[in-house]
Amino acid sequence: MGILHDTTTPAAQPDSDWTANVENVVLRQPFHPSTKGTLCITGHHLIFSDRESQSCRQVLLLLRNIDAIEKSVENLLGNSGLLSSARWKERAPGPSSGTLTIKCKDLCVFQLDIPGMEQCLNIAHSIEALSSMNEVADMYPFFHRPHDASLQDQWGLSSPQHQYHQMEALQRGRWRLSYVNGDHTVCPSYPPTVLVPKAISDEVLLKVARFRQAGRFPVVCYHHRKNGKVIMRSSQPLTGANRKRCQEDELLLQAVIDGSDKGYIIDTRSSQQAQQARMTAGGGVESKSSYPGWTRLHRQMEKGKSLQESLIKVVEACGDQTNNMDRWLSKLENSKWLYHVQTALSTAGLLAECVERDGHSVLVHGSEGTDCTLLISTLAQLIMDPTCRTLEGFLTLLEREWVQGGHPFQQRCARSAHSHARLQQEAPVFLLLLDCAWQLWYQFPLALGFSEDLLLRLATEAYASDYGTFLCNSDRERCAIGVKEKTHCLFQALLKPEERELYSNPLYESTELAIWPSVHPQSLQLWRGFFLRWSQQGRHLEEAHDEMRNMICQWGRAAAQHVIGYAGLWAIYCRVSSVYPPLP
Known part of the structure; x- marks a missing residue:
């Protein structure tokens, strides 16, 4: 789930059960503390706006990136657990809340705690419908308009x-x-x-x-x-x-x-x-x-x-x-x-x-x-x-x-x-x-x-x-x-x-x-x-990578190698390589 800087133009109108905005939603995502904010769903994006922090951080997720949704029930008639959408709807008259566990195609997993079971069910239904659109012409690339590019630009690299x-x-x-x-x-x-x-x-x-x-x-x-x-x-x-x-x-x-x-x-x-x-x-x-x-x-x-x-x-x-x-x-x-x-x-x-x-x-x-x-x-x-x-x-x-x-x-x-x-x-x-x-x-x-x-x-x-x-x-x-x-x-x-x-x-x-790989x-x-990109081990690896890149960019490649040598530079990147070893 990443922060994007483009605007969203919906291509498909949601059905009558669709909820446009939900307040007081709690987002739990890797490497960030839980935050409360506003959840909005458009034709192509899930948008979470954190209005509590000074930065007013906004998180956008392309709905096409969603691979699966799991719905859990809390405090519903004294029970909790996972239910199907149909069974959940039958048992949703109480003022309960629900949690959506959203699993993305890029392997990121995060949770949304949504107040009100009916709202939670509507959100889940909307996400499931919009994330599985099969009509290619309705997908977001046809509406994405980056500020630094034109449709008249050359499209490919070769022929x-x-x-x-x-x-x-x-x-x-x-x-x-x-x-x-x-x-x-x-x-x-x-x-x-x-x-x-x-x-x-x-x-x-x-x-x-x-x-x-x-x-x-x-x-x-x-x-x-x-x-x-x-x-x-x-x-x-x-x-x-x-x-x-x-x-x-x-x-x-x-x-x-x-x-x-x-x-x-x-x-x-x-x-x-x-x-x-x-x-x-x-x-x-x-x-x-x-x-x-x-x-x-x-x-x-x-x-x-x-x-x-x-x-x-x-x-x-x-x-x-x-x-x-x-x-x-x-x-x-x-x-x-x-x-x-x-x-x-x-x-x-x-x-x-x-x-x-x-x-x-x-x-x-x-x-x-x-x-x-x-x-x-x-x-x-x-x-x-x-x-x-x-x-x-x-x-x-x-x-x-x-x-x-x-x-x-x-x-x-x-x-x-x-x-x-x-x-x-x-x-x-x-x-x-x-x-x-x-x-x-x-x-x-x-x-x-x-x-x-x-x-x-x-x-x-x-x-x-x-x-x-x-x-x-x-x-x-x-x-x-x-x-x-x-x-x-x-x-x-x-x-x-x-x-x-x-x-x-x-x-x-x-x-x-030629570079002949060892197999x-x-x-x-x-x-x-x-x-492991969304695990703590993956975060350590990313930090090591950024550290090495910044060092090289700051000093210059030749100077960095002169000071600590190539082996030292590569060791920085590989310092967490023993967290999960290869197959024996």
Whole structure:
């Protein structure tokens, strides 16, 4: 829950039970004393105004950030406890009070003590309704108007055209821009312009798209500056039980390796899962006989429900107040979250090794190619490419691979770890990416130009944002409702001078070398800045981080290192790292 400085323009009118203002509400939130004030709910925000303190502090919470609400009853007919809304309403004639425990998608948990059961029930009902709006055009990014930005400003950071011109400067004649998806009819989740081998015509691409799930035919997402090899991504081929072939698809992949080389296909499913998809869902894999020169590697990565349940378990472990080390370690291990981090980093390392060390092009896909495929292609580029490790380069990478690349943010980030709703298509794949990026940042503190604060900000914005960057599930959906014309771009906002200073790494030193992460269990850490951000331990970590940043900014990076050395600076930041150790 943060303090914002924008005004709120409601988009939806509440129903007749809605309460606009409630006085004498007590707010209990992490790191602050309990305060009494006025609670107001608008179409998009919960606003608490503390009128008792001299500062007249105002706290605003985007309703979209609310993941779950728990209602408790006090002094109601001599009883107390948790009741359902219907049961609560039946028993609410008395002059009692209630407490709402609000659990946010950014893992913050706070309480509101509201006088009057009827008022409390109305507030709970309003919050539940307004926080679960599904109509994208009614969400707050369409009404957010920051004072220092205009809707006429450039919306994004990059385009396939820019990437193409960079490639052409290094290696002419092998690649081209295709506008075959100009109206999004070939592939709804691809942008209108994509990079493909120059030898492949649009007519061939149309046939390949029909052979790949959801039309996601192989496209170039990365070009290695030194050896000219590429990373391509796609969805699975639709070979089916009859092992159907597509000569155009075979021709496309052969054009990638130019007939004289070999390439690798990294499938983010196990071979058993791929065979099961072939027999039951019409999917499949590229056979060795039909794709000579290509070697298929299977690296199973969990996604969907299992990944979401892992997030729920690790958040539950971090909220355990027993202070029992054995219990904590057991819960953390059972959550398997660090296992998912390890798998993602090791698979991305394999991809980077194929391109960087072995000098071969790689095609990456799983089933749809919108989740784990994007995860490991992004991490591999972070490992290999120094331009992706700057602040602007990292944001450009996220825009290219995740926003333009077709990750369904609206579906995957609909719920977080606290929701009691039944899981549908939620999965914290983007959060897993940010965690892996943090592991790289922790292991190579000089090599990345962005700070942990940036990763924390992105983790929050993906689930609830003032900006339109993470709205919708595809480029076609964004175009249909005018996201780029009617909302502001988060990435542009993060690069403004005042924001850039906060989100830059003051210790950054550019290096042309690849950064190869260690995936040994003892090398992987729980991302305390995110999972423990609302605990006292997390506050200590934040204070240490601020202390180090202020010291460097005050003295200058070179002077600070001269006085106490880099090890001393990093020790300040890591001084609370032993509060919760990694898995043994």
